[in-house]
Amino acid sequence: MKKIKSLIAILPLLILLFSACGKVDTYTPPNSGIFGKVVDAQTGLPLESRSPNGGSIRLLQQDPKYPSPGPIDIILQAKTNYNAELLFAGTYKVVPRDGPFQYFGDTVKAVLPPNGKTQVDFKVDPYYRIAASVVDSTFTYTITAPTSNTSKMQEIIFLVGKSPILDESVSSNTTGMYINLWKKSVSGVADNTILGISGTYNIGWVTTHLPKGEYYFRVGARTSVARYNYSPVIKATVH
Incomplete structure (x- = not known):
């Protein structure tokens, strides 16, 4: 008899619980x-x-x-x-x-x-447009800028690597490490002596401590107010 009374007492709670579980969730996830x-x-x-x-x-x-x-x-x-x-x-x-x-x-x-x-x-x-080519380990590059860019160019960088993913975050110019980034400061050089004028840069392959062969190359440039613009990645062979 006590068990029957106990079941009768909790029956309304069970009905309420199952009713709550039966409610439809109307939340629409982002799609x-x-x-x-x-x-x-x-x-x-x-x-x-x-x-x-x-x-x-x-x-x-x-x-x-x-x-x-x-x-x-x-x-x-x-x-x-x-x-x-x-x-x-x-x-x-x-x-x-x-x-x-x-x-x-x-x-x-x-x-x-x-x-x-x-x-x-x-x-x-873009702040800069960069065209580049590579023969052996020498870059030839030309940097141009739209008239809307009134910021001074600060730096040009030269990159080399075994992977086509090349930017300043995966490169190093720290002595004692795998060196594949070279920086050329131009903050004190007039932009009109750089922009639209073909330039060359030889990285000195011996400094990389890498064997000769096929590699990927890239040139980057930045102002003091923006991130680097890059040339397309270039595949070339170092002889």
């Missing part, structure tokens, strides 16, 4: 996305950069319920394209930032649909 590219406004080509730390795309959601939204930053890839998924559907302001370029446009309004992706591309001015 939207955005993708695109950042290109040189003059050439229409992707910029030569690095990733990460080669710039980002910033999203700010526009929703009256959230008047001060936190920014969402999407990393630009080395060829200045980007892609992000698992975002909430809605309206966003989108802008490129913090890269080796200047953007003179307005923020772009982008509507991200449920279960879909929106493409947003940007045209920017």
Whole structure:
């Protein structure tokens, strides 16, 4: 009899518990996305950069319920394209930032649909455009700049490696280490004696302590206010 009374006493609690478990969760997980590219406004080509730390795309959601939204930053890839998924559907302001370029446009309004992706591309001015070639271990390079770049050039760097992933973050010019980065300070040199003029630089292969053979090469340049712009990666043989 006591067991029956106990079961009767807890029966309402069991009914309440199972009712709660039977409720449908109405939360919709994020299922939207955005993708695109950042290109040189003059050439229409992707910029030569690095990733990460080669710039980002910033999203700010526009929703009256959230008047001060936190920014969402999407990393630009080395060829200045980007892609992000698992975002909430809605309206966003989108802008490129913090890269080796200047953007003179307005923020772009982008509507991200449920279960879909929106493409947003940007045209920017890189600080520098760099063309380069390599014969043996000697670079020949030309650096140009758009008229919008009024910043002074600070440094030119020369890179070599076994991998085509080449930027200042994976290179070293520290004595005693695998040396594959050489710096040329030009902060005290007038830009008009550098820009548009073909230059050469020999790295002195013996300083690398590497065997001769096939390697990848790259030239970079930066101002005091921006990250490095790069030449395309070059594959060449050291004889």
